Amino acid sequence: MERKSRQKIEIRNILSQNNFHPTIEEIHIILKKRIPGVGIATVYRNVDKMVRNGEIIRLEVPGQGARFDGNTEKHYHFRCEKCASVEDVWLDLDMEGYINSAPPLKDALINDYVIEFTGVCQQCRHSI
Numbered sequence: 001m002e003r004k005s006r007q008k009i010e011i012r013n014i015l016s017q018n019n020f021h022p023t024i025e026e027i028h029i030i031l032k033k034r035i036p037g038v039g040i041a042t043v044y045r046n047v048d049k050m051v052r053n054g055e056i057i058r059l060e061v062p063g064q065g066a067r068f069d070g071n072t073e074k075h076y077h078f079r080c081e082k083c084a085s086v087e088d089v090w091l092d093l094d095m096e097g098y099i100n101s102a103p104p105l106k107d108a109l110i111n112d113y114v115i116e117f118t119g120v121c122q123q124c125r126h127s128i
């Protein structure tokens, strides 16, 4: 198989893990075990392309930079303030419907919104 497409397939595999939101560095560490010698610049390039193609999602995590998510279904995230882990939150919120039916800003065109939950995760709560 061509090296380039193999990298993309492996990155997709890594990100298809449920409830997993690695940073570029974490993706690189896992990928290196599967494709020895792969550089982080290549990972950046592939991941960036996949984000632009809508295959994966880029999460902006305050103070941590970006994390990536292979699950492109609409969902939200919880971030632990202690260990910085990120977890999926599934909510049946019809925000698009709400924005369309009762625009919160007059005359502004809203393209996107961000909802982030923060707090202390289960593990941190029980490891005191």
Ligand SMILES: [Zn+2]
Pocket: 080, 081, 082, 083, 084, 085, 120, 121, 122, 123, 124, 125
């Ligand atoms: Zn935690």
Ligand SMILES: [Zn+2]
Pocket: 019, 021, 069, 071, 075, 076, 077, 087, 088
């Ligand atoms: Zn997620």
